[in-house]
Amino acid sequence: MSSVDDSIRALLLLMPRMVGRTKRIKVPDELAGLNLAPRHLSLFAYLLFDGPLHVNELAERLEVTPATVSLMVSELTRKGILERREDPDDRRRAIVTLSEAHRPAIDAWLARGARAWRAALEPLNDDERTLFVNTLKAYEDAL
Structure with a gap:
C-alpha cells in the first residue's frame, strides 16, 4: 500500500x-x-x-447493560440454548453456561470463523498480531 488513502480504499x-x-x-x-442474531454469537463465544x-x-465483556444480557439469557434459556443456575457463593447472582445439548452445534458454528482467523494470524509474530487486533479495536471505537 502506498498511502493511507490506498489502504482505506482497500x-x-x-x-x-x-x-x-x-x-x-x-x-x-x-x-x-x-x-439467533449476530449479538448471540459474541455471547456464545x-x-x-x-x-x-x-x-x-x-455485560461487561459485551459492552451492554446487565439488563440487556439478562433479557438475552432469559430468551436463550427458554429456547434451551443456555442454562442459568444460582451462584453457590452468592445466591443473588446467576451463572450462565451453554447447554451441553447445543454446545457442539455452537462450537461448529464458531469454528469456521476461528479457523479463518487462525490462518490469517498464525503467520504474524506476536507484535504484528497485537497491532492488528488493536487496529480493529481502534476502527470499531472510531465508528
Whole structure:
C-alpha cells in the first residue's frame, strides 16, 4: 500500500465482502429457526471460550447493560440454548453456561470463523498480531 488513502480504499472494499461472507455462514440445523442474531454469537463465544460466566461479567465483556444480557439469557434459556443456575457463593447472582445439548452445534458454528482467523494470524509474530487486533479495536471505537 502506498498511502493511507490506498489502504482505506482497500479496506472499504474488503469489509463489506467479509461481513457478507460471515453472514452467509450457515446456522447449524439444530439451531435454525431459533431466531439467533449476530449479538448471540459474541455471547456464545465468551461462554464457549471462557466457560460459565455471571450476567454482569457477560455485560461487561459485551459492552451492554446487565439488563440487556439478562433479557438475552432469559430468551436463550427458554429456547434451551443456555442454562442459568444460582451462584453457590452468592445466591443473588446467576451463572450462565451453554447447554451441553447445543454446545457442539455452537462450537461448529464458531469454528469456521476461528479457523479463518487462525490462518490469517498464525503467520504474524506476536507484535504484528497485537497491532492488528488493536487496529480493529481502534476502527470499531472510531465508528
